[in-house]
Amino acid sequence: MQRTGIFFVIVGGIVCTGIILSFYGNQVIFEDLIKGEGQIKVGESLIIPAELDNETQNGIYAIQIMDSKGIKAKILDPFDVEIESQSINEEDFEGQFKITTSGTYKLVIENTNDKEIKIFGVIGPEPDAGKKSLGFISLYVLIIGLIGMIIVPIYAIKNRKKSFS
Numbered sequence: 286m287q288r289t290g291i292f293f294v295i296v297g298g299i300v301c302t303g304i305i306l307s308f309y310g311n312q313v314i315f316e317d318l319i320k321g322e323g324q325i326k327v328g329e330s331l332i333i334p335a336e337l338d339n340e341t342q343n344g345i346y347a348i349q350i351m352d353s354k355g356i357k358a359k360i361l362d363p364f365d366v367e368i369e370s371q372s373i374n375e376e377d378f379e380g381q382f383k384i385t386t387s388g389t390y391k392l393v394i395e396n397t398n399d400k401e402i403k404i405f406g407v408i409g410p411e412p413d414a415g416k417k418s419l420g421f422i423s424l425y426v427l428i429i430g431l432i433g434m435i436i437v438p439i440y441a442i443k444n445r446k447k448s449f450s
Contacts, residue, residue: 289441296433303427310419318345318409325356325396325404333392335408337384343411346392347379351403357395360408363388372397381411 321333337344348358350373360369360382369382384390392408 289437289444292433292437292440296430296437299426299433300430303423303430306419306423306426310416310423313419314412314416315407317412318407320405320407321392322403322405324401325394326401327396327399329396331394331404331406333394333406333408334389335392337387337390337410339384339387342384344382344384344390344409345379345411346382346406346408347377348373348392348394349378349405350376351405355398356402356404357397358406359393359395361391361393362386363390365391384410 319333319335321331323331325331335344344360346358346360348356350356356373358369358371358373358378358380359367360380362368363386368385369380371378371380382390390408392406394404394406396402396404
């Protein structure tokens with residue numbers, strides 16, 4: 286029975302490590318993203334500015350609509366030229382855009398709906414491959430730990446039957 290207890294401690298440690306990596310990975314991935322939210326009335330806009338460098342080459346933006354659908358999102362470059370435009374008719378939307386010059390890029394979310402809506406938006410540089418891989422690693426560690434949580438009790442039950450025989 287001692288061996289089973291050790292296995293449970295090891296599997297518990299793996300699960301805890303996966304949870305910690307997951308929190309840390311999300312923190313690292315989202316640290317450079319600028320967030321904005323608000324209630325937007327009919328005909329109004331929510332503007333989220335973000336200072337972006339030319340080094341990353343790609344930017345990302347995401348929009349979550351809480352109450353309704355039917356908004357328009359635009360990305361403006363540092364010279365206020367529209368480089369991306371989308372009509373959004375879903376609750377969650379993610380998009381990418383090219384960063385051509387360093388400066389302040391703006392995510393402009395316009396309410397084209399007929400009622401006031403609550404919106405959450407983010408804009409920022411695309412995370413590099415190392416940051417993205419941290420998210421996958423935490424998922425794999427969690428899966429391994431959860432599989433261990435299934436295997437260890439089966440092992441304990443089999444050993445228990447052998448000790449009674």
